[in-house]
Amino acid sequence: MKKIISILMLFISISAFSQDPFLQKSDPEAKKEAIKITNRYIPELALTGKQQLLFQQKVEEFLLRRYKIEAEFSGKEKLNLLYQLQEEETDDMDDILTQPQLNVYKRIKPNIQPLETIQKN
Numbered sequence: 001m002k003k004i005i006s007i008l009m010l011f012i013s014i015s016a017f018s019q020d021p022f023l024q025k026s027d028p029e030a031k032k033e034a035i036k037i038t039n040r041y042i043p044e045l046a047l048t049g050k051q052q053l054l055f056q057q058k059v060e061e062f063l064l065r066r067y068k069i070e071a072e073f074s075g076k077e078k079l080n081l082l083y084q085l086q087e088e089e090t091d092d093m094d095d096i097l098t099q100p101q102l103n104v105y106k107r108i109k110p111n112i113q114p115l116e117t118i119q120k121n
Helices: 002-017 028-046 051-071 075-093 098-110
Strands: none
Touching: 002 028, 002 075, 051 075, 075 098
16 A cells, blocks of 8 residues: 555655746747747846846747647637737736836837737738
């Protein structure tokens, strides 16, 4: 009985510490873009060193998800999914940023990370 419980605990601990599948496939383009985006936020948010790293990782994670949506969807469905993704990203930033930083982030995010750029003819 102890062996079964030990094996069960092993499987539970392995699954509990697994990584996000989007970050397992590193994309140099996403990493480069995440660094660029993070650098634009640093002066506005006054990020600490630890916050910068966490912020950059979170931005990279959501960039990978954005690239996947942009590749697989189009039109209104794509815009709806991108909007939901941005809402999730903002919610996740709540774990990284202080409340004053989060308020500034929400205000400046549309300028730094627009949902979609539409060109008028």
